[in-house]
Structure formats: structure tokens, C-alpha cells
Amino acid sequence: MKTAKIRLYVEHPLGQGQTVPLDRAQAHYLFGVMRLGHGDAVLLFNGQDGEWRSEVVEKGKRGGVLSCVEQSAPQRDPPDLWLLFAPIKKARTDFIVEKAAEMGAARILPVQTDFTNSERIRQDRLQTHAIEAAEQCGGTFVPEVAPLERLDKVLNDWPEGRHLMFCDETLAGGAFVLPDRFSGQSWAILIGPEGGFSEAERNRIAAMDGAHPVALGPRILRADTAVVAAITVWQAQLGDWL
Amino acid sequence: MKTAKIRLYVEHPLGQGQTVPLDRAQAHYLFGVMRLGHGDAVLLFNGQDGEWRSEVVEKGKRGGVLSCVEQSAPQRDPPDLWLLFAPIKKARTDFIVEKAAEMGAARILPVQTDFTNSERIRQDRLQTHAIEAAEQCGGTFVPEVAPLERLDKVLNDWPEGRHLMFCDETLAGGAFVLPDRFSGQSWAILIGPEGGFSEAERNRIAAMDGAHPVALGPRILRADTAVVAAITVWQAQLGDWL
Structure with missing residues (x-):
């Protein structure tokens, strides 16, 4: 054999x-x-x-x-980490899903923000990318790719107690902290589209209980880069890389 | 205006x-x-x-x-961080150079390892990608893309005192530590090709003075994912994200 x-x-x-x-x-x-x-x-x-x-x-x-x-x-599930991202150009959206699956996100939620250009996604195609990434990286878990929803609707239905790591590019060069007392809890990472978030979205999120705005270094990262960087930071500080 | x-x-x-x-x-x-x-x-x-x-x-x-x-x-130079990587398929190699420039690598060195398939690169094209990434991300610095060289030659000429963060996929799931007493010093990150490093390369690097083998989490990452993850870890622990 x-x-x-x-x-x-x-x-x-x-x-x-x-x-x-x-x-x-x-x-x-x-x-x-x-x-x-x-x-x-x-x-x-x-x-x-x-x-x-x-x-x-x-x-x-x-x-x-x-x-x-x-x-x-053995079966190995990732930590309870969701990735919320605004779909961008096709190749980069495929890439984001592939990377999120590889890096150990538990659920992938495409969201339509005020500055998102994309009106639709091919959910089945993205799910296939997540499966292929799991096949490739030796994982035993495949994250679900959720249907595209408006960000404000997702935030309206936000599960109680789930923290939100809010990657706000207007903070570039600023603080960069994830409180490790929240390790082991439910989290989500939110990455915006090129152009960032609207003032209304930014205010809305800032008012949420479990929101943690973070900066990903002093340079403005593209959305696909920011996804990998944000999951790395989270996994290394609070997740299963420890 | x-x-x-x-x-x-x-x-x-x-x-x-x-x-x-x-x-x-x-x-x-x-x-x-x-x-x-x-x-x-x-x-x-x-x-x-x-x-x-x-x-x-x-x-x-x-x-x-x-x-x-x-x-x-103002002019803002990145920390003294080199990225050494083994070229892979064209699109993913382009991606690696773009991401390294965005994430703040100071110099990008394509290296041919024992398991590298690629015999040549388009150095001028990769340099253009680095420039475009800097234009896009708001950076004022453009990393130089060096010509392709054999890894053993690069290691023979290794500059004294430059640390090497050696991302060894056989360590997946293992330790994940960068000693922060080496912050502010000269560093390089080495990412292998799909298939990893040969036994000879692994032994050679382990014997180097400033080599620090690290694991990037419990899953095997693709080379392009590993580049972003490794630079994130380095920047967040030793670099300019602090």
C-alpha cells in the first residue's frame, strides 16, 4: 500500500x-x-x-x-472564532476564505458594509475553497461559510457575550492590545473593505459591549493581508497557537 | 485642488x-x-x-x-527584517512579495532550497509588485527584491549577528517563542517551500548561532499564508507594531 x-x-x-x-x-x-x-x-x-x-x-x-x-x-476543532469580512474582488475574496480556513477560523461570515461594493457572493464556491484549504493544511475541521448579510443586521442579532476584535484602519500606528483575560471565550474578528468603515458603523461598533478596536501595525493593510494578520494576532494571543 | x-x-x-x-x-x-x-x-x-x-x-x-x-x-523605514522565501507558483510568489512589502519587510530574498521547484524568478516584476504594494499601503519605503540565490550560498555568507526566525513546519503544534531580548536587532525570517526543508538544510540551520526555530500554530500553513503569519508574529513581538 x-x-x-x-x-x-x-x-x-x-x-x-x-x-x-x-x-x-x-x-x-x-x-x-x-x-x-x-x-x-x-x-x-x-x-x-x-x-x-x-x-x-x-x-x-x-x-x-x-x-x-x-x-x-483525532478530531481537532478550532477555537470559537468567527471571521466577518467585506467581500472584495473575486480572487482576493477566495483568498480570504482559504486563509481563514487554514488559520483556524470556526465560521466565516461575509458581510455587506456601507462601503462594500460587492452585492453578492458565490457561497457554494467559497465553501468549496474552505474545504480545499482544510484538505491541504491537514485540518480535520471545515468552517462554514455563511450567506452574505448586511453588517447592521449581523450586529443587531449579535450573540450575547461574543467579543468583537474590530480592525479599524483609522487606528493604524495606534494601540494593539487584546486583553488575555478573555482567552477561551467566544470571539469574532471584523475586517472592513478597502476604504474602511463609515462613521455610522464605527460609532455603532464602539458602543457595543464586547468590542475591542485594534490596530494592525503602522501601515494600512489590504483586506486580505489584514485577515491573515488579524487571525495570527488572535491565535497567538488568545487562540490555539499558545 | x-x-x-x-x-x-x-x-x-x-x-x-x-x-x-x-x-x-x-x-x-x-x-x-x-x-x-x-x-x-x-x-x-x-x-x-x-x-x-x-x-x-x-x-x-x-x-x-x-x-x-x-x-x-515623514520617511518611515521598517525594522531591519529580511524575508527569505522559496519561490512557488507565480501568483503565490507575487502575493508573497506584495504582502512582505505591505507588512514591513526591509529586504526580500528569494532563495532556492533543496525542495524548491522554481529555477528562476522575474526579479524586475517582483520589484514592481513591491513598489505597487508600497504605493497602495501608504508606506514610504520600498523593500529591495534580491536576485534568486541558493539557500546554502546565502547561509554561507550570512551576516554576523543577524538572527534567523526559522519557520519549520515539522514543529507545527510545538513551541512558539521569539526571545524579546533580541528586539531592535537584525533579523531574517525563513519560509520554506511546500514540502518543507531537507534534513541537510534543517541540520545546517539548527547549527547556526542566531537560528530560532518557531512553529506557526498547529496547522500546516501554505507558504504564502506562512509569510504573512510569520511577519505578523515578528512585528507584533519584536518589530514596529509595538
């Missing part, structure tokens, strides 16, 4: 001896592209049951079956 | 009353694309003299002249 290097996300329970049917696209990828044969290994995860080493037990052009042999990694 | 929002990097001295000639490409951008007229404002920087608000005093199809009115921001 070859060493298992291929990681595949499946929507199916995983466990000792569990068989997992493949759909047409998965069969094409494993047998057509990657040229796997009977007995070859695939690492499976479903976002809940950890990672399982499986073997090919049936292969066909339109499907196939894998069988779980042993758990190769 | 319109509010100056256009930032332009020029290779020309800047100072009170200084006139700055425009080349054909710059004239096309300012007058053809951005439709500026006489008296309109442009923010200029050259990497040395800070940022200057200038006005259009001559415009033409093939050139033009700007005149510096007042310094709008």
Missing part, C-alpha cells in the same frame, strides 16, 4: 470498518487524476470524526468505495 | 519646491487613466525623503512635471 498523502473531505460518518461511497467527482479525482488502485490509501475527514486512513475497496468510473482502517488523527 | 489620493513612487529626489519629471508610463497613468489636470495633487515618495504632496505643473502625452508643495508624511 502506498503512503496515504491524499486527503479528502467527505460528508459521511467515519469509524472503524466504516465504508464510504464516492460520488462521481471524487471517483474521477482519485482514480482518474491520482491513479489510485485497490488497496491504495486515502486520508478522510468529515469535520467531526477526526482523520481516518482508508483504503480503496471498490473502484469505478462513476463511483467507488473506501473503507476506514484506522484513525490517523 | 482635488484631495491627493494618488500615491506614486518615483526615483527622484523630493523636497520643498523640487520639480519631478514624469516618464511616459507615469504620464499615461496620471493624465490618461486618472485624468489629472494642472494643479491636481499627487502624493510622491522615493523610499528616502518621506511623502510629498505635489501638484501637476506640466502635462503631456509623453511626459509631464510635478512640483513638490509640502511634506505630507
